[in-house]
Every structure is written in C-alpha cells, then in structure tokens.
Amino acid sequence: MSTLTQKRTRKDPKFRHITQQGGYLLLALITLITITPIIIIVSYIIRQGASAISLEFIFGFPTNGMKDGGIFPAIVGTIYLTVFTAIFAVPLGIGAAIYLSEYAPENRWTRSIRIAIINLAGIPSVVYGLFGLGLFVIFINLGTSILAGALTLAIMTLPVIISTSEESLRSVPQSFRVVSISLGATKWQTIRRIVLPQSLPGVTTGVILGLVRAAGETAPILFTVAAFYLPSLPTSPLDSTMALPYHLFVISTQVPGMPVEIQFGTALVLLVFVLSMQLLATLIRSRARAKRLW
C-alpha cells in the first residue's frame, strides 16, 4: 500500500499539489473551529451583559437576595485578593527566578527545585483549595479570610511568575554582567542595577499573567475566603470577602430565579477585568521588544 502511494506521489506532481491544497484547507478549517468559539463567547457575553452595566451595578451593593442592585463588594474583594496575592507572590517569585538564573549551580538540588516548580504548576486548583483550608484556615487559624485565600493563590501563582521571570532574566546578555562585574560592582549590585532593570518588562509581563490567573480562579477560594453574601465591605485582611468569580458561580448555580441580565453583567465585568490585565501584559511585552537594545 505504501509503495503504491509512493510510486503515485513520485509520478504525479499534480496529485501532490492537490493533496497540499486540501491539507491546508483542512488545517484552516480546524483553526476556524478553535477561533469561532472564542469570538462567540466574548461577543455573546458583551452583547448580553452590556445592558446590565451601569454605575449603580458597579458601585452598588446587591439587594433583594442578590436579584437586584450591584456587585461592588465582589469587585472590591477580587481587587483585595489580587493585591494581597501580589504582595506575597511577587517578591518570592522574582527572588526564586533570580536564584535560578543568577546563582543556582547545575546540580541535583537545582534540578529538584525545577521539578518542584513543574509539580506546583500542575497541581489542580481545587487541591490548592484543600491545602489552603488545611494549612492557613485551620492549622494557622486565619479562618476563612482574605489573608488565607491570598496566601493560597500566591503559592498557586508562583510557578508562573518564576518561570516567566527566569526566562526574561536569562535573556539579558552575559556580556552585560561581565562588564558590570569588571567595573567593580558586586554580584547583587549587578543584578539590581543591570540585570533586573533590563529584564523588567518581561518580569512584569510574567507577574501580570500570574495574577490574572489568580484573579479568575474560583476553586482555591471556595473554602478559604469566599463569602456567599456580605452586607459590608471587608475591613481587615482577616475578614472573608465576596469575589467576582465565586459570585458568578453562586448566582448562576445556587440562587434560583436569578435575572439573566445580572449574571451576564457579572460575567462581563469579570471578563473585562481579566482580559484588560492580559492586554496590558501583552502591550508591555511587545513595547519592550521594540525598544530592546540588544
């Protein structure tokens, strides 16, 4: 069979040309299958949700068993969670990236660190939720709180921040370091004044992408932070809070007779929040590429 087709392909350039055109068409169709749902999902949510968006919706509290009013507490909660996640994850993640790129020798320990990072990246988000519940909520006794949730999200975000930052640090040419050291700078001075500033756009992109993921997650905050409904905003990191993704989950599964408009409005706000952060990351990356010196 294979020799038959081989003979045929060798003989018949026209046939091969048609195969190629047909194959390209098939691949284009497959790509269309990937792209179509993205366009449908985003445009559908924008179209259905836009009518719900108003100042009152964004800055108001839910009323009438969440069937009226706004989603302000959920928006604020997600912002708090993202900020606290950043406070824990950013220094640790960048520190780890610096270690791997600038300090770590190629030995068994460094390999273990890499395996640990791969492992952290693969752990299901709901398992992070279990861990957060066991360690932060119960063992350290933080209760269901912004702090417990942010710590959980921070550990989940770490691998993204570490791997993107490390890649960016490594892309700084070795000659930059050599020159700095030869001028008498210490290793840390070189990192702080030369390597970090040069790789800052890449590191920032990595940090934002990591935080976007944290902001959109629901499973890790189910048992560590999330409150069904709170009449007031959280006043300390030890309070629990509402959050956008969890709120969307609640109003689309747990509250019967929920107006569709509010559901779509909430989905739209969450989507805009996440996608605008992602756009920001992309812009920083492409601007830095255009301006890069090396």
Add this chain to the structure above:
Amino acid sequence: MGKFQKIQELFVSGLIKVSGYSAIIFVLLILYFLLSEGLPALKEVSVQSLLETRWYPIEDFYGLLPLIGGSIIVTLGATLIAVPIGIGTAVYIAEVSPRWAKEILKPMVEVLAGIPSVVLGFLGILAFTSLLRQSLDLPTGLTALTGSILLALISIPTIVSVSEDALDAVPRSYRDAAVALGATEWETIWKVTLPAARSGVITAVMLGIGRTIGETMAVMMVTGNAPILPTGLRDLFSPVRTMTATIAAEMGEVASGSTHYHILFFIGIVLFLISLIVNLTASAVVFRQRKRSERILS
C-alpha cells in the same frame, strides 16, 4: 569592598537562596497537609469499601470508583476533541498561515486561555446545555460530553501554544533540506517538521491532559454531578461526577475532622499523584529530547 557591603551581599544572596528553595518547601507542605488530613480516611474506611461503586456520603457509602470513572471519561472525551484540533491549529499557525494571520491568531488563542473557567461554566449552563440537549435529543444537557467540550476549550490553548513553540524550535535547515530533496511543503510538515517536534508536541498533549483532569468549576457546573460509574463511551451522554467537582461541591458542607472530610482530602491525594505523574512525564520527555539533541550537536 566595604564591610557593610559584604554583609549586605551575604544577606541578600541568603534571601534569594531561600526564595529559590521555597518551591520545594511548598510542594512538601502541600504533600504533608494532604497526607495528614487524607490518610486517616484509610483507618476509618476500609480500602475495599473505597473501591465500591456507590458514592453516597450521607449513608457512609464512600466508593470512589464512580468519581474516578467520571474524571476519566470526561478527560478522555476532552482529549479526543482537543488533541486533533489543538495540534492542527498549532501546525496551521506555525507552518501555514501568513504572518499577518499569525499576529491575529496567537493573541486570540491567548484570550481563550485567559477566560476564567467559571465564565465558561456559566455559559455552559445557560446556553450550551440546552443547545446540546435539543440537538442530540437527550433527556438532559448536563452530561459528560458537555464537560468534555468545555474542557477541550480550556486545554486547547495549552496544546496550541506548547506545540507551536516546539514546531518553531525545529531548525530552518531541516525544512530547507526536505524541500531541496523535492518534498512539497505539505510533505515537509508531516514527514519532517512534525516528527522533529514530536517530543514537544507530546509534552503539549500531556500538559493539556493535566489541565483537563484538574479543572474544577466548569466541570462541576455542567456535568450534572451524578456519581454513576461510567462503563463505556456511550456514557458520555449521561451525567457524571468528577473527583474535582466532588471536592469543590462537598467540602463546604462537611464538618472538619469527620470521615467525609478525610475522604475528600484522600481524593485530593489521588489528584495530586495523578498531576505529579502527568507533569513529570511531560517534562521528562522534554529533558530526554534535549539530551539527545545535545549529543547530536556535540
């Protein structure tokens, strides 16, 4: 170098080393807490009854098989959908599409990666389930297949971007050589470029499967959550319940320290081990390939 500077240097490099090792510490902490909360389950319930086919915690039936089966069938369905579509899209973007199309397609796939799973689950409940129920004439739209399709959407961006990187990494000279020997571009893609990028593509598929097994919210919202052991691909069209959905749905309601609580952590251990195996296999494929290419180049 002044004394102050020396101390500062030592202090900072110490801090950096600690952050470097933090990843190991966190993995060990996660493992420790999963084990300490999950292993007591084995004392309270016999292994035999964990292997039963009935999950009904209110009456102390803790058979895990329907949950494991649910996860497997949903993941299998998602993989069957996502792998051909994901690899096809990656080949199109990396090898076929003109530059301007690439500039549009890549960010769009990134948008899909950024959509939170709870948003997909919400759309699934609201629009997709009824569409599926009517078009396939099913009693309910909340089925394993619904979950598989949403999970395919979630894993496609991973498969596309990792495979595309792998295809991009194949040296230009491979393709040039193939074309110079008289192969068409199409033959070059299938007989040279794709085989050369094989290990990266396998990694992409593994990472996609990893995401699929661990995904929680979308699956919980659209699969109907009925703990019935699926016995064949036919059960794609009936409701199932996955391991992740079980933890997410039930952890909020159990008393801390109860048997049910321990069992949910035990399921967490199972998920941890699965993700460990999947991800280590995925990265081992990459490491091995790198070693081989280093051998060839040196």
